[in-house]
Amino acid sequence: MIWLSVERQKGKRWNASRENIRSIVQIQLERVTRTAATQDITLKVQDSVIDHLADVGYRPEFGARQLKRQIRQELETPLAKEILGDKVKPGDTVDLSYDKETDKVTFAKLEVEAKQKKARSSSKKSAAKSAGSTKESAESKS
Numbered sequence: 033m034i035w036l037s038v039e040r041q042k043g044k045r046w047n048a049s050r051e052n053i054r055s056i057v058q059i060q061l062e063r064v065t066r067t068a069a070t071q072d073i074t075l076k077v078q079d080s081v082i083d084h085l086a087d088v089g090y091r092p093e094f095g096a097r098q099l100k101r102q103i104r105q106e107l108e109t110p111l112a113k114e115i116l117g118d119k120v121k122p123g124d125t126v127d128l129s130y131d132k133e134t135d136k137v138t139f140a141k142l143e144v145e146a147k148q149k150k151a152r153s154s155s156k157k158s159a160a161k162s163a164g165s166t167k168e169s170a171e172s173k174s
Contacts, residue, residue: 053086053099060103061085068111072122080130081107081137106137114139 061082065075085106089099107128114120125142 050086053090054082056099057082057085057089060099061107064103064107064111068126071115073115073120074125075111076125076127076142078127078129081128084130084137110137111139 061077065077068075085099085102089102091098111120111126114126120126120139120141127140127142129138129140130136131138
């Protein structure tokens with residue numbers, strides 16, 4: 033259950049501020065990010081996604097209850113489909129942004145960063161191998 037810190041405005045219902053809603057969205061997105069990290073997938077969430085979810089996930093008459101549903105519909109389900117379709121794989125970094133024209137959260141796999149990680153990993157392995165080779169050749173000379 034999500035608890036809101038709210039202020040009562042005179043003559044109006046209890047309303048959460050935009051800052052409170054954004055904070056709740058960020059907390060919920062951290063959960064999604066941690067879940068993706070367990071599959072070795074890094075999510076980079078742009079502010080446009082946070083703003084969009086804060087707008088559509090909060091209704092004064094219902095509070096923030098709709099937020100989890102929106103996150104599931106707009107992020108979790110499409111991301112799961114990308115993973116199941118092998119478009120997103122372990123080790124990938126995915127940039128999430130909101131496209132106002134299509135009114136959708138978009139997923140963009142960041143190829144450069146994934147290749148850099150792989151290159152760093154390969155260079156570490158190469159360095160370890162060459163260090164081992166140097167040690168072996170020094171031992172054979174003695």
